[in-house]
Amino acid sequence: MLETEVLQQPKLDGPSSATDYEYPYSCSLSQDMKLVAKEELHEDDNIRRQALAQFREWIAKHPRIKKCRTDAVFLLRFLRTKKFSVPAACEMLERYLTIRQLFPQWFQQLDINDPAINEIFEAGYLVPLPERDSSGRQVIFSVAGRFDPYKFTSVQMARVHSLICEALLDDEDSQVAGYVYVNDESGMNMGFVSLWSLTDLRSIVKCIQNSTPMRHKETHFVNIPHYANRIIELGVSMLSDKLKKRIIVHKNVDGLKSKLDPAILPKEYGGTMPMADMIREFKVKLLQRRATILALDDMHIEVNKDAANFAGSNEIGDIDAGVVGSFRKLEVD
Incomplete structure (x- = not known):
């Protein structure tokens, strides 16, 4: 051997x-x-x-x-x-x-100096918050409206997610406390509907929940446009029952503030630090960890x-229509 x-x-x-x-x-x-x-x-x-x-x-x-x-x-x-x-x-x-x-x-050559990755990150599409929540968990904040689906691809979107995660995964407190995801979908437009193929969506969801060493504790959705329900339903339908139970849907930011301390959110959402400052601060970490990630x-x-x-890379068949719709059963606060 x-x-x-x-x-x-x-x-x-x-x-x-x-x-x-x-x-x-x-x-x-x-x-x-x-x-x-x-x-x-x-x-x-x-x-x-x-x-x-x-x-x-x-x-x-x-x-x-x-x-x-x-x-x-x-x-x-x-x-x-x-x-x-x-x-x-x-x-x-x-x-x-x-x-x-x-x-x-999706998972190799993750480099903040890659022009597309850098542009997506600096636009504020995906930013880890500097302050943890009351349980000591790392919060990762996503703003759909800051990703341009007509300029960038699903591959570039996935690469940004992978880069951010790899920059965080060696933090020991986060390994124990886990991660919370906040997704503001208010800016999601029709370009997102065709961004992901069914096969790629199924594969990436499998990768996230079966192969990524992260304790996924909560996922919050905020401001979902009615035309975006279908694509989010599809993604959620592919999750395990455990992860489905950890999804919380809010009609607006006020609902989110009932679950997370507003002080840790970007200033644009009621916190104290502007999103631009959060981006600038985390980019320093990305540059520091660049060689390690590569x-x-x-x-x-x-x-x-x-x-x-x-x-999970095998052929993906059609998803039973009855599975889609699980998202509608989630409680909205």
């Missing part, structure tokens, strides 16, 4: 086995987050140490994983998402590596037919 080449982050070389290297790790969780990790994820120093050792051994012996980061913070993305079930974390890592190989147009492309797994099907 071939041994895996281990990638130390950010240095992309290392020993030939995951068992013969000293991995220094100092937990950066706040005290409050350590308590959450213990209560919700069963995490403590001993469990974390054992799980990391088992995870690295599995990677080293995996016949198809040829290169992979094995630093603690990277592996903890998966262990925390799966509440320290090592088999489940291993499965998610395998999926994560596989979708990066199968869909490079280095992810050096990871490699050999993809066979079974792995491709496993990741």
Whole structure:
């Protein structure tokens, strides 16, 4: 069996086995987050140490994983998402590596210096908020009206999402507390209707919920135009029941403010910091993490037919019309 080449982050070389290297790790969780990790994820120093050792051994012996980061913070993305079930974390890592190989147009060469990505980001389409919510969760704010579907493609939209996520995933507090998504759909126009093919929409949704190491805690939709209901219904219908239950629909921003502290929102939505300042602040982080994010492309797994099907890239059939409509059943506050 071939041994895996281990990638130390950010240095992309290392020993030939995951068992013969000293991995220094100092937990950066706040005290409050350590308590959450213990209560919700069963995490403590001993469990974390054992799980990391088992995870690295599995990677080293995996016949198809040829290169992979094995630093603690990277592996903890998966262990925390799966509440320290090592088999489940291993499965998610395998999926994560596989979708990066199968869909490079969405998940590789993520670079803030790419002109299209930079323009979409600076327009304010997708911005992580600087302040966390009352539960310590990272909030990612999306404004449909700031994405031009006549100028940019669904691939470029997905690449912006992937870049933002990769810039956040090594934050340990977020690995434990999870993520909240706020989507202002007031500016969604008819160009969005034809932006995504059914096959691509199905594939990207599968990638998000099965292969992305993030604890998806809540998704808020605000100001949905009547003509946008159909496309959002379609996307929601593809989600797992667990994620469907975490969707909250608001008629307007006032409804959103009943669930999130208005102070953390952009100034344009009742907060204190203008959106432009939030964009400028986060771009600094994107530039700082640029090399680390691009280095992810050096990871490699050999993809066979079974792995491709496993990741959800197989042929997508028609979706039963009865499934669509689940969105209408969601409670609107």
